Amino acid sequence: MSEITRLLQAAESGDQKAAEDLLPLVYQELxxxxxxxLSHEKPGQTLQATDLVHEAYQRLVDVTGGDDAKWNSVGHFxxxxxxxxxRILIDRARAKAAVKRGGDRQRIEFDAIEHPAAKRPERLLQLDEALVKLEQSDPQKAQLVKLRFYAGLTGExxxxxxxxxxxxxxxxxAYARAWLKTAMDSEEAD
Incomplete structure (x- = not known):
């Protein structure tokens, strides 16, 4: 009888130490x-192989599983x-497809979103210089601009x-926009 088979039999009879000793022996194969x-999943999958192994292993050695946790051989395991x-992958796919988890939404890669300022990089540089000046005189208003303009947050x-x-x-x-516009216009005039 192989070591893995012995540990499988001990784990199914409730020996927690055997379940712990089993993982290092089967980890690479799992x-x-x-x-x-995971290679057959769509790109953008957030589940890693290690996470999948750990979750599957947890389900396999759960000693409260009753008669479902009987293995006849290593192959059966x-x-x-x-x-x-x-089953884990199917459950995750169903959860992702659920409307309450955004299943009706289309994923867009961040790189594909073009910021309006990207069309005129010189204005973006002017904004940055003006924002640095605003930050020196009023850090809170500058922080608000960063949150609204760069992070895309709403006012609320x-x-x-x-x-x-x-x-x-x-x-x-309102103040920061007017201040920045004035600073950028005066810099453009120079």
């Missing part, structure tokens, strides 16, 4: 199985591991992030 399964991985979201009221955020935004 990782190979996980990589093979790996077949059960492959089935556990398949930026206010919440900064811990200020929406009304204060609106006032700061």
């Amino acid at each position: 990782r190979r199985l996980a990589k093979a399964r 790996f077949a059960a591991a492959a089935e556990a991985m398949r 979201q930026a206010a919440q992030a900064m811990g200020i009221s929406s009304a204060t955020s609106d006032r700061h935004w």
